[in-house]
Amino acid sequence: MSGNRLIMADWNPNRKILTLKVVFYGPALSGKTTNLIALHDLIEPTLKGDMQVLETKNDRTLFFDLLPLGIRTQDNTLIKLKLYTVPGQVVHNSTRKAVLSRCDGVVFVADSQTSQSENNAASFNNLAENMRLLGLDMQNLPLVVQFNKRDLLEIESETDLNHRWQNTPWKLFYASALNKEGVLETFEELLSQLYLSIEEEFELNSTHGLSEASFIQHITAG
């Protein structure tokens, strides 16, 4: 690992491994783990590890979940992508901060239910605060916002949400992770941003012959 980098993107030239870290953030019970489970089922990357679900209590994540993915470039470089979820409950902020630390991208999973808008806002503010404390630049780090649980009835309308978020730099996605809908689209947008954010530094295209399209393609469909 190189010095005091604030993000993970970590190039190990001896083993030819580039490790990237994406964190699924959001309020308690918004469907972060469900997103990860859906992704595990939906995508077929070159290398797919087993999903590691650490300790849970009443379906609530205590530490984190981890889904390791990997692809190989033409020059046999291994790009490892580690997908983490954070514990959403307010009390686990220290753990949440530790998991968020040095991440290369964030998927913010919000709960669409009208009753949850305050929790969403609190969690998003908590994300902003933790990123500030960890030295992560919220304006420039790859970040996608997903409104999950579109399958439920008492939810905020897309019109309202689009209107509310229109002046922010973040793209909005609508999903039903339980039904595996919208999860892949969210993830692909994140991958696209992630590629752009590291392409230049790690010369993905020029040295490793990896275009944005093939980066996404290899991760999602081998």
Add this chain to the structure above:
Amino acid sequence: MDDFERDFTIEELLPSRSRPRLKKALQQMGLRHFLLIDLYDNQLIAHDPIEGLMKIPLAHELEPIAYLLFESDKIERAESAANFIIELLQTNWRYQMASDIHLQVSREDFEALQEKHKLLQASELKYKELSENLENRVQHQLTVIEESQRQLYEAEKMASIGQLAAGVAHEINNPIGFITSNLNAATEYLEDITELIATLVKQDATKQTSLLESRETKALFEDFGDLLLESIEGAKRVATIVADLKAFSNVDQSEESYIDLSQNIEQVARVFLTSVDKGVALNVNSQPLTKTWCKPAHINQLLLNLLHNAANAINPTDTITLSCIMLDEKIKLSVIDTGKGMSEETLRKAFDPFYTTHDVGSGTGLGLTASRDIVNAHHGEINVKSRLGEGTSIEILIPVKSNGSQL
């Protein structure tokens, strides 16, 4: 501190303590010749290894972390053994990650707590210093207040002495005035007498007798005698006032005496009357008292204070009664007036230093406070009863002290 995200080694995921049991399990699965090696061909578990074994990778996360070598005819058993080992590695991995992040979070929380603790200690120190300073400052202020209180007390005493002196000067001036004019008149009478004697010497006896028994001569001697008697009376009055004043002098150095305080009552009444307007109706009702050790000058000052307070509270038709009597082995002194009395609020504050209902400048309000101090010094008690429009009654009870000691 280990990072939960680091790449774990096979040594960590398959600690040597669990290898003998794993080896036994692999044997029980039916493997006879087998090896478990890491990526660098180090043997982790070996059981009767032979040449030409087959190799299955044991994947961890995404890539092989170790290899299982086995006899080629046991491939199915070897595969299930490999799955078994992989599950074991993953379980250990999850456990290690959980314990590492737990340690990391605990340490960070602890550091944050220590940081908070430091801040708390710093602020505690600040408040401690503040409170210590506060005590010093309060002490200092207290000294200042006590000092100014003492000065005010002195000023009040001086004011009452001044008031007393003014009254006394007036009282002494009056007899001195008529004594002087009497003596002037007596001097003239003496000249008349000298002339009379010169005339008498030249006359015969008959003439002398008629001269001496004449109306003029009789009037001369009568007047002359009256003048002298009046002057002696006047001088006696001055002597009485001076004697009374002596009782009020040297108040601070006042000595303890063993006396009947009823004598003081008379004395105080006289001094009081010399220092207030004529027309104040003072009744004195003094009963003989048991002798007691006390500081008479202080008692005098106390009673005079109370009488002046009463004088300020009365109208011309009201009266003041000063009395003393024995009550259950205690000396009861009282000053009762029929004046305007005090409201409940005024009464509550009556003993507060500097509380006064008089105009600013006419009194510092130390009168009753000083009175109470004197009573306390004599181990007595002072009770004030008052009702607005009906007057005020102040009772002082002083226990009799039959042997002298420092009060």
